[in-house]
Amino acid sequence: MNLLQANTISKRYRGNSRAAVDAASFGVAEGEILALVGESGSGKTTLLRILAGLETPDSGDIQLDERVISAPGTILPPERRGIGMVFQHHALFPHLTVERNIAFGIRRLPRKDRAERIASLLDLIGLPDFARRYPHELSGGERQRIALARALAPRPRLLLLDEPFSSLDARLRQSVRDDTRAVLKQHGTTAIFVTHDTDDALAVADKITVIREGVVQQSGAPPEIYRAPANAYVASFFGICNFIPLCPLMPGGPWKRHHIGPHEGDRGLWIRPKDMHLVPAGRAPAQTLTGVIRRVSFLGMAFEVTLECDVPEHGVFHVIVHHGSNEPLNVGERVGILPRDAES
Numbered sequence: 001m002n003l004l005q006a007n008t009i010s011k012r013y014r015g016n017s018r019a020a021v022d023a024a025s026f027g028v029a030e031g032e033i034l035a036l037v038g039e040s041g042s043g044k045t046t047l048l049r050i051l052a053g054l055e056t057p058d059s060g061d062i063q064l065d066e067r068v069i070s071a072p073g074t075i076l077p078p079e080r081r082g083i084g085m086v087f088q089h090h091a092l093f094p095h096l097t098v099e100r101n102i103a104f105g106i107r108r109l110p111r112k113d114r115a116e117r118i119a120s121l122l123d124l125i126g127l128p129d130f131a132r133r134y135p136h137e138l139s140g141g142e143r144q145r146i147a148l149a150r151a152l153a154p155r156p157r158l159l160l161l162d163e164p165f166s167s168l169d170a171r172l173r174q175s176v177r178d179d180t181r182a183v184l185k186q187h188g189t190t191a192i193f194v195t196h197d198t199d200d201a202l203a204v205a206d207k208i209t210v211i212r213e214g215v216v217q218q219s220g221a222p223p224e225i226y227r228a229p230a231n232a233y234v235a236s237f238f239g240i241c242n243f244i245p246l247c248p249l250m251p252g253g254p255w256k257r258h259h260i261g262p263h264e265g266d267r268g269l270w271i272r273p274k275d276m277h278l279v280p281a282g283r284a285p286a287q288t289l290t291g292v293i294r295r296v297s298f299l300g301m302a303f304e305v306t307l308e309c310d311v312p313e314h315g316v317f318h319v320i321v322h323h324g325s326n327e328p329l330n331v332g333e334r335v336g337i338l339p340r341d342a343e344s
């Protein structure tokens, strides 16, 4: 049973020919972190605003904690949903101290309880001595953590975060990502965040829902989305991914443990470049694929090798492999292609 369940949510803005969100269904279990991932314009922010109650869907329903918070004819206002929100650019009140920023959502608590809650949240985010600072005296990462503490203060049943890491530079981003996940887990808060960044989603989320043009493409745990994408869009959204048709992958051979799925009328498997390696053609088992090396480029950790495979039943296709060993690779040479977990 999910803490939050959204069923066939649709929303089309007036004057737009296309729906921003089109029959989207997804859920998040208690204590879980869900990432809604998609390109710019895919409808992520619209979905988040619908969950928060800031936007009204045209159809569909949403349940939180077994209570209907949104359905045709029943739209609970934002303040009655028990949902917290961390906005993009973490909008702290600039004229208020950290302490008063965090206190903002818990003004009704008795003073002593409020002070205790603020102190424990500052401890949780690792900034116990920051109560009297002002937002302009904080780094970007610290501001993000204070914004998180402020949103957690009223103990929301669900926390929504809109592109929480987008304003941070690459180095800071990684640590803030780790901190955010750790804080949410320690606090036991269920959260949904939207991002266009696949690394953010893979690093922080327990579950990912991929959206394209308002339509949910796939929901699953990060390894599932990454290793067994439901379609070509999801596969390529998370980086280079090869589709190897089934015909050259003989049953019982080294590929037997791999997920074979359908793809546009064809059967085969999706596999990432780093999940394969190359062996000299003479050492390749009979049931594997071979290809001719067409291009080799050095990536630092590995060589990116583009191979041309020619399979009688299927014709020519290309495979990209990230090859880690230092064995020489010559353009024009035929080599065997094996999944990483197979013996060569």
Ligand SMILES: Nc1ncnc2c1ncn2[C@@H]1O[C@H](COP(=O)(O)OP(=O)(O)OP(=O)(O)O)[C@@H](O)[C@H]1O
Pocket (backbone or CB within 6 Å): 013, 014, 016, 019, 020, 038, 039, 040, 041, 042, 043, 044, 045, 046, 047, 196
């Ligand atoms: N208030 C609005 N009025 C009309 N159209 C809107 C409005 N808000 C969003 N849209 C349109 O709805 C679609 C989805 O937008 P949305 O902001 O939800 O996408 P997004 O995935 O969050 O994009 P980004 O990552 O760029 O923020 C887009 O085509 C956008 O132009």
